[in-house]
Amino acid sequence: MLSIADTRTGRLVEIPSANRHLLRISVHVPVIDTGITPAYLRAPLVGDVLARTAELHGLQALTLLTAPELPQERVQALERAMAALGIHPPAAVGAYDQQEALGSPADVHVLAHGTDTDAADGARIDVGRVSTEPADEGAQPLLEERGPEGADPLAVRMLLLGHDHRTPVEATRAALAEAWQELRQWRRLVSSWAQEPSRPIPADLLKQAHAALADNLGVPAVLDMLRSVVGRADMPAGAKFETFAHLDRVLGLDLAREVGRPHPEVS
Incomplete structure (x- = not known):
């Protein structure tokens, strides 16, 4: 339901x-x-x-x-x-x-x-409303902010998804930079996990994620869940990959973008 x-x-x-x-x-x-x-x-x-x-x-x-x-x-x-x-x-x-x-x-x-x-x-x-900082002269618009790897508008998506859809959001450059850094880290982790044998998503985790989404679009709770998955030593890398890939069907963050590309070691 x-x-x-x-x-x-x-x-x-x-x-x-x-x-x-x-x-x-x-x-x-x-x-x-x-x-x-x-x-x-x-x-x-x-x-x-x-x-x-x-x-x-x-x-x-x-x-x-x-x-x-x-x-x-x-x-x-x-x-x-x-x-x-x-x-x-x-x-x-x-x-x-x-x-x-x-x-x-x-x-x-x-x-x-x-x-x-x-x-x-x-x-x-x-x-909820979204407030942005006044643009400095010559600065890139928020939708075109650039990190070391180039423009990534999905950092804006990441930032907005981190808040309940009813609450106001301050889309500052500092907040966007933080969202972009986490998004980049997740993509590199997903790329690393993809090299390991696939494992099923834990049933309780899958049930919890689907329930959060079905209950008034609880996307921030799903993002918190993924943050906890990153640090779980008891969860195989293949299961972490499948969890992130499955929930990205809703998140739309292109988390598998780095799969197959060379990248630095991540923990």
């Missing part, structure tokens, strides 16, 4: 209802006046994680991105930014009649901070 806390009532509701196997998601973003920042991408990211979680639980998902008053060039810029963050492309982007575009009323509305909807159907998820 996949449950979401409905902002309207504060209660957990099962989605999709009536034992259906298709989850219809409507993501609402505000009018974009300037460049694409993490503030515009958090709601699409939450919608992406919701769709991935549904698929992990054997459901199909259909996502519509509602972006009113958005000219085509900004739609294209938004699509490029979403792709950079590993967000699966929605079925449609723009100002659409919800029911006509989805084929039925939405099961869930995901609303970016500062947006609203008059739709009465489905559960409602209000996503």
Whole structure:
């Protein structure tokens, strides 16, 4: 069972209802006046994680991105930014009649901070705000921050996933650098573990992870679980690899990127 806390009532509701196997998601973003920042991408990211979680639980998902008053060039810029963050492309982007575009009323509305909807159907998820630092003159935008190995927008995804989707996030360069360092370490660990014989994911760990995701998208709890897996001496490397690879189906962090590449020894 996949449950979401409905902002309207504060209660957990099962989605999709009536034992259906298709989850219809409507993501609402505000009018974009300037460049694409993490503030515009958090709601699409939450919608992406919701769709991935549904698929992990054997459901199909259909996502519509509602972006009113958005000219085509900004739609294209938004699509490029979403792709950079590993967000699966929605079925449609723009100002659409919800029911006509989805084929039925939405099961869930995901609303970016500062947006609203008059739709009465489905559960409602209000996503917390994202604040960013003013850009220094000549500095790279947050979505193009560079580390020693080049640009990696998935560090922004890592940063946002580390917070409950309802809470505010400060997307500072220091926070982004910390997320990028952990992401890089995890990829190198996954690459190292991939060289060992495969082992099954411990059943209790798998059950705990799926339960956390099904309970109002508990992604931060899943990230904490993976941090504990890194340090477990009693868990074979092959099982660690399978655990990270399996949960990356929802996290979307491209954790197996370094598999097969030369890398320094990691512990």
